[in-house]
Amino acid sequence: ALHLAKKNEQHFSFFDEQAKNLAQTHLDTYSQLSKAIKRNQFELYYQLQYNHKNEIFGAEALIRWIHPTQGILSPDKFISIAEKTGLIIPITTWVIKNACMQLNIWQKEPKSSSWIIAINISAKEFSQDDFVDIVKKYIHMYEIKANRLKLELTESILVKDIDLVISKMTKLREIGVQISLDDFGTGYSSLQYLRNLPLNQVKIDRVFVNNILNNKNDVAIVKSILLLAESLNLEVVAEGVETKEHYKFLIELGCKLFQGFYLAKPSKIEDIDALIN
Numbered sequence: 001a002l003h004l005a006k007k008n009e010q011h012f013s014f015f016d017e018q019a020k021n022l023a024q025t026h027l028d029t030y031s032q033l034s035k036a037i038k039r040n041q042f043e044l045y046y047q048l049q050y051n052h053k054n055e056i057f058g059a060e061a062l063i064r065w066i067h068p069t070q071g072i073l074s075p076d077k078f079i080s081i082a083e084k085t086g087l088i089i090p091i092t093t094w095v096i097k098n099a100c101m102q103l104n105i106w107q108k109e110p111k112s113s114s115w116i117i118a119i120n121i122s123a124k125e126f127s128q129d130d131f132v133d134i135v136k137k138y139i140h141m142y143e144i145k146a147n148r149l150k151l152e153l154t155e156s157i158l159v160k161d162i163d164l165v166i167s168k169m170t171k172l173r174e175i176g177v178q179i180s181l182d183d184f185g186t187g188y189s190s191l192q193y194l195r196n197l198p199l200n201q202v203k204i205d206r207v208f209v210n211n212i213l214n215n216k217n218d219v220a221i222v223k224s225i226l227l228l229a230e231s232l233n234l235e236v237v238a239e240g241v242e243t244k245e246h247y248k249f250l251i252e253l254g255c256k257l258f259q260g261f262y263l264a265k266p267s268k269i270e271d272i273d274a275l276i277n
């Protein structure tokens with residue numbers, strides 16, 4: 001028994017230690033994240049989006065944290081902590097502002113004047129009372145055509161009051177802002193939700209695209225999303241197009257819009273500008 005107790009003690013202290021470390025990591029990340037906003041350590045990367053004629057129609061803005069010691073951190077490393085701590089709110093404001101600034105620049109260039117920018121909005125941000133006002137504020141400040149701005153929301157917004165979600169979306173659509181449902185097929189959305197939401201677009205999650213060349217079920221899922229979207233008059237973007245074979249096969253299935261490493265990687269704005277000029 002003593003032996004067991006000892007063992008358990010070790011066990012507990014091991015987990016204690018782990019929990020403490022985890023808490024400490026979160027705390028560190030929190031304090032560093034709050035400084036990161038003031039110190040301007042975020043950067044928007046852009047991943048170009050293409051149609052079936054291989055023309056660029058826009059880009060998704062993807063945040064990166066240029067960390068002073070850890071290098072370039074992707075959103076998976078900090079967005080969930082930002083959401084839990086509320087720091088996602090100032091971060092999103094920063095994202096909206098910078099995307100509008102970039103749209104203002106692209107609007108003036110003939111080559112990019114029709115491009116859209118899609119930004120990711122987390123459920124926590126979307127549920128803020130002043131969310132629509134913040135979007136309006138930066139659209140006006142940078143004099144951008146509202147229909148060039150696309151908000152990517154995930155199905156996680158649907159766990160909240162659905163009528164409120166619809167009324168906010170409607171307000172955004174009324175001023176011209178486009179709305180996309182990101183990571184489609186991985187969340188809770190039912191077809192009934194889909195019918196009732198004022199969406200422009202759904203993005204097929206890359207888990208369905210990954211194995212499309214050798215998994216019949218994934219083909220069936222992608223086909224039915226395309227069919228459903230067509231009858232609901234929604235655009236469809238296939239995410240995670242990693243190879244030429246993916247791209248060709250998706251075109252055969254009737255998909256018209258694409259995003260993925262095969263077409264373009266998320267890049268610094270300088271690299272995109274170099275491509276425009």
Ligand code: C2E
Nearest residue numbers: 062063074075076095120121122240241242259260261266
């Ligand atoms: P997402 O919105 O679904 O964005 C697509 C993610 O897939 C990006 O990862 C992109 O780099 C990656 N990706 C693109 N093409 C391919 C491909 O061909 N293969 C594979 N394997 N991956 C591909 P990233 O940039 O790490 O972003 C991850 C997630 O973080 C995003 O998923 C989005 O949910 C979130 N996120 C990014 N930026 C922001 C932001 O500004 N605000 C918020 N709230 N969330 C953001």
Ligand code: MG
Nearest residue numbers: 060120152182
């Ligand atoms: Mg997205």
Ligand code: MG
Nearest residue numbers: 182183203239
């Ligand atoms: Mg996605």
Ligand code: MG
Nearest residue numbers: 120154182183
């Ligand atoms: Mg995602």
